[in-house]
Amino acid sequence: MAKRQMAMVMDLNKCIGCQTCTVACKTQWTNRNGRDYMYWNNVETYPGVGYPRNWQELGGGFDAMGNIKPGKIPDMRRDYGIAWEYNYAETHQAKQLVPHEEPIWGPNWDEDVGSGEFPRTNYFYYIPRLCNHCDNPGCVAACPRDAVFKRDSDGVVLVDQDRCQGYRYCIAGCPYKKIYFNPKTGKSEKCIFCFPRQERGVPTSCAQQCVGRIRFVGFMDDEQSQVHQLVHKYKVALPLRPDYGTQPNVYYVPPLFSPAKHDANGKPIEGTTRIPREELHKLFGPEVDGALERLKSEMDKRKAGEPSALIDMLVAFKQSDMFRMDSNYYKEVYGRRIAAPLDERYVRGKFTTSPTLYR
Numbered sequence: 001m002a003k004r005q006m007a008m009v010m011d012l013n014k015c016i017g018c019q020t021c022t023v024a025c026k027t028q029w030t031n032r033n034g035r036d037y038m039y040w041n042n043v044e045t046y047p048g049v050g051y052p053r054n055w056q057e058l059g060g061g062f063d064a065m066g067n068i069k070p071g072k073i074p075d076m077r078r079d080y081g082i083a084w085e086y087n088y089a090e091t092h093q094a095k096q097l098v099p100h101e102e103p104i105w106g107p108n109w110d111e112d113v114g115s116g117e118f119p120r121t122n123y124f125y126y127i128p129r130l131c132n133h134c135d136n137p138g139c140v141a142a143c144p145r146d147a148v149f150k151r152d153s154d155g156v157v158l159v160d161q162d163r164c165q166g167y168r169y170c171i172a173g174c175p176y177k178k179i180y181f182n183p184k185t186g187k188s189e190k191c192i193f194c195f196p197r198q199e200r201g202v203p204t205s206c207a208q209q210c211v212g213r214i215r216f217v218g219f220m221d222d223e224q225s226q227v228h229q230l231v232h233k234y235k236v237a238l239p240l241r242p243d244y245g246t247q248p249n250v251y252y253v254p255p256l257f258s259p260a261k262h263d264a265n266g267k268p269i270e271g272t273t274r275i276p277r278e279e280l281h282k283l284f285g286p287e288v289d290g291a292l293e294r295l296k297s298e299m300d301k302r303k304a305g306e307p308s309a310l311i312d313m314l315v316a317f318k319q320s321d322m323f324r325m326d327s328n329y330y331k332e333v334y335g336r337r338i339a340a341p342l343d344e345r346y347v348r349g350k351f352t353t354s355p356t357l358y359r
């Protein structure tokens, strides 16, 4: 366990699947140097197979006794999809824009497909995914080189680029498949929770750019933080697939409403809902029942004109209401000016680093 833990809560009731977060992350961290196919943040349509393809079926994590479960490494072409390029240079010769090879899979491939029978029972919702910076990370447990590590200062999980030898046990060990192999450098890489931003008191790129204002970021031990309150006080935010045993630090407010099912005449069937409860149990565990009840009763209160601090928090009237950052804390951690220090082990091997950032 880290001394403090940076955490995120995402309210799935507000996600519109716009992928702004995905693009914000990609342009900041993974648009070159062998990272082209990586999506440290991606947004998936549920129900769906996601990215990499069928990641929930690929194993990793821990069993109920705490033993590491075997996992598979996704196939680069079949499960992630090749990051295709286009013939931009030829378009001024009136040639059609075409990908350089036939795409067979990619992030967001099953966008808005969902499940059910249109128009009576069909439904879908979005789940954004990133590394959970777990308390019990499968990637760390699986690495024989001690190259994947969890920072004591804020619990961010990073890959030491000097120690990593590209064995990829970490990829098999992560049940969320949120650690990737860089074929150019021969090392593993992953979401860094935008630690250079967080150290300066700025939230992650995906959170700051989020159009739906679904993402709350802060330290879990800060009782004033939204993440602490949503997880521990109101108990409406839950980890994804808690059965994997990695104890994630990214939490989700589960989807509360879906339209009623329609009968053969197109009339709503009273008291029905399109999202099966078993599906939410599988994704968020049995705690989801209580979380949904609490959300519903607070929402009913608000609709009746009564105050609800929980609903006000989830609405997030101002963007600044969503983040509780603490750059002063990092100054204490490093004992010198915040502009200088970062995790040195990471910076040494990182290729998207601008040296001027760290002077």
Ligand code: SF4
Pocket (backbone or CB within 6 Å): 130, 131, 132, 133, 134, 136, 137, 138, 139, 140, 157, 173, 174, 175, 176, 177, 178, 179, 190, 246
């Ligand atoms: S989500 Fe995967 S990569 Fe991230 S800390 Fe957990 S086990 Fe490691």
Ligand code: SF4
Pocket (backbone or CB within 6 Å): 014, 015, 016, 017, 018, 019, 020, 021, 022, 043, 126, 128, 209, 210, 211, 212, 213, 214
């Ligand atoms: S930017 Fe926000 S609303 Fe848009 S897809 Fe990402 S998490 Fe959802």
